[in-house]
Amino acid sequence: MLKKKGKDIVSSDEDVTRMYTSYRTSRSKKLLAIIILFVILIAASLYGLTVGSYPISFQEVYEILLKRLSDLWAAIGSVDERVVWNQRMPRLLTAIVAGAGLAVAGAAMQSMMKNPLADPYTTGISSGASFGAVIAIAFGIAIGTLETGTTILAFVFALVPAAVIILLSTFKKTSPSMMILAGLSVMYIFNAMTQYMMLVVDSETMEAAYQWTIGTLNKASWSTLPIMAGVTIVGVFAIMCMTKYLNAMNSGDNYAKTVGVNVGRIRIFILVLVSIIAAGIVSFTGIIGFVGLVAPHITRIFLGSDNKLLIPGSMLVGAIVMVACDIVAKSFTTVALPIGIVTSFIGGPVFLFLIIRQKKEIW
Amino acid sequence: MTEIRLEKLCFSYDPAVPILKDIDLVIDKPELVCILGANGAGKSTLMHCINKLSIPTSGDVYLDGKNLKEFHLKDLAKIISFVPHQEETTFSMSVLDTVLMGRIPHSGNLMSSDDIRIAAENIKLLEMQDFAMHNFDELSAGQHQKVMIARSLTQEPKVMLLDEPTANLDVKYQMLVMRMLRDVAKIKGITVITICHDLNVTAMYADRVVMLYNKGIYADGTVAEVLTKENIELLYGIGCQVMEVQGRPHIALLDGDELDSHIGDNYQSLNGGSEVTDE
Incomplete structure (x- = not known):
């Protein structure tokens, strides 16, 4: 007979008990891995705060940090304090939010589309955002300021591909391949329009537009962080609530339907969430490549493909990758490199390594 | 136990080419039901119409008297489980x-x-x-x-649909799985509907056989009633002998002239343009 003892279960059947125990042990190990990832993120973040062109010692950084945390609203006194609290801290938090958000969006896209190459940009989000930003810069569209106008237009245009896919889905059943192909079509259209805009504007505007398309954390500030973090937290939380649907969809649309998943509706809902998360991030940072693609694959190596663990794991790995890349970006030059360059430069070889070491031929 | 009733069910992708036409079928016992039919006979389509993966062009499906159209997918999933022909997992x-x-x-x-x-x-x-x-x-x-x-069993369904569950199994496991499905049907009171291509495994374990032919149900009954020499020869267009083993039909398929009409010119050319013979 089976009976429950608290959370544990005892069975007269040895095999069932053994499987149950193995499963619980495996889960515990994976949860421990998530805790370790969290510790690594904290450690990387604390180290990241000490890195920068302005020399501040470890001890000074942490003294400033402790002082600020004990009284968040106290006036900022020294230059050191301004650098740590007003520059490095929002930059660090922006890196964490961007990395976590893009990685979760990538993991959700890959499971939903059953495609290891899917990432937040597969649906044309980045090209939409670039076009929006270039339009704002080229025509000087200021909503309050030119910077706000650029951000808002980038956000709005980043959502256009998702809108096109949703519109298409009202006429035709949306398969994963169709969504990717529709995203690619929109991407080519936006790219063509962006390139045309770049040709007709003056060199100064062109340079400003080009700068925007390279992802950077240099503009991170306390004022932009709450919107970006708010959008990301809500989106990530909503995706976490749908992990069992993502697992089922990974087994094919037909199977997912037979366990009660309204595949068409869930796919559109996740697409909207992913688009909002990615748009919320890129509209502030510009295009940051590879994190959304690579972080979920790294996470699968030690946490497996169950989205219940993959999503939180990817969130932490994405954040760690971004913080690490930012440390690299700040370490080699006096002016920090745009992080988009670093993530792509490091992400490319890492992805190549993952392709080579894959066990199953999913590519 | 769940009663499945199909009334005048038709399905087609193109109105000019019907796949299923005027299917009337009632399955109201917890038993192992095997659906037989040649390739393209509409076996999978029939199954998909029962679990809402396909929507019939016309006609209705009822579960315990309630029209399938009124079921939400989540409610349906608590009644019917499905084993696809092939698992499509990516990760x-x-x-x-x-x-x-x-x-x-x-x-x-x-x-x-x-x-x-x-x-x-x-x-x-x-x-x-x-x-x-x-x-x-x-x-x-x-x-x-x-x-x-x-x-599929973990879903604790009242009806299990299986699309060729024995396709990749060796002989022992084909028999084991079919026997298990028959026992599950009886012990757990589940209706198990499966598509099967192996006539002898079907003959050995099925409680009921539904034979699809010419877009409709050609025969429906016990293995002895359905798996006859005439039915098999008509369904597959090949010769056979049916004998009785362990009180059930046993089918011996025969290589004969009937196959020649299915062999194309390309294959004939492998034999130097001559007809395929035993010599």
């Missing part, structure tokens, strides 16, 4: 995690101890306990099939 999980997906219609986002127990019991039932923590990718095609059947 594979452990066997236990895969089987646990069968609990999705019953559970929240997190699996309870009972969910894990039910999954483990079904894994054991299919003799896969030694592979419970193995990755699904690492298994053979036959083992995949067994995992999918365990997952």
Whole structure:
């Protein structure tokens, strides 16, 4: 007979008990891995705060940090304090939010589309955002300021591909391949329009537009962080609530339907969430490549493909990758490199390594 | 026990080419029902019309008197489970995690101890306990099939639909799975409907056989009633002999002239342009 003892279960059947125990042990190990990832993120973040062109010692950084945390609203006194609290801290938090958000969006896209190459940009989000930003810069569209106008237009245009896919889905059943192909079509259209805009504007505007398309954390500030973090937290939380649907969809649309998943509706809902998360991030940072693609694959190596663990794991790995890349970006030059360059430069070889070491031929 | 009733069911992708036409069928006993038919006869389509994967062009499906159109997918998933012909997983999980997906219609986002127990019991039932923590990718095609059947049982359905569940299994496991499906139907009171291509395995274990031919149901009854020489020869266009073994029909298929009409010119050319003969 089976009976429950608290959370544990005892069975007269040895095999069932053994499987149950193995499963619980495996889960515990994976949860421990998530805790370790969290510790690594904290450690990387604390180290990241000490890195920068302005020399501040470890001890000074942490003294400033402790002082600020004990009284968040106290006036900022020294230059050191301004650098740590007003520059490095929002930059660090922006890196964490961007990395976590893009990685979760990538993991959700890959499971939903059953495609290891899917990432937040597969649906044309980045090209939409670039076009929006270039339009704002080229025509000087200021909503309050030119910077706000650029951000808002980038956000709005980043959502256009998702809108096109949703519109298409009202006429035709949306398969994963169709969504990717529709995203690619929109991407080519936006790219063509962006390139045309770049040709007709003056060199100064062109340079400003080009700068925007390279992802950077240099503009991170306390004022932009709450919107970006708010959008990301809500989106990530909503995706976490749908992990069992993502697992089922990974087994094919037909199977997912037979366990009660309204595949068409869930796919559109996740697409909207992913688009909002990615748009919320890129509209502030510009295009940051590879994190959304690579972080979920790294996470699968030690946490497996169950989205219940993959999503939180990817969130932490994405954040760690971004913080690490930012440390690299700040370490080699006096002016920090745009992080988009670093993530792509490091992400490319890492992805190549993952392709080579894959066990199953999913590519 | 759930009664499945199909009334005047028709299905087609193109109105000019019907796949199923005026199907009337009632399945109201917890038994093992095998659907037989040649390739393209509409077996999978018929199954998909029962679990709402396909919507009939006309006609209706009723579950315990309630029209299938009135069921939400989640409610339907608590009644009908499905074993697809082939698993399409891209990012594979452990066997236990895969089987646990069968609990999705019953559970929240997190699996309870009972969910894990039910999954483990079904894994054991299919003799896969030694592979419970193995990755699904690492298994053979036959083992995949067994995992999918365990997952389907974990859904605790009243009706199980299986699309060729024995396709990748060796002879022993074909018999084991079919016997298990027959026993599950009887012991758990589940209606098990399966598509099967092996006539002898069907003859050995099926309680009822539904034979599809010419877009409709050609024969429906016990194995002795349906698996006759005439029916098989008509259905597949090949010669056969039917004898009785262990009180059930046993079919011996015969290589004969009937196959010649299905052999194309390209194959004929392999034999130097001559006709295929035994000489």
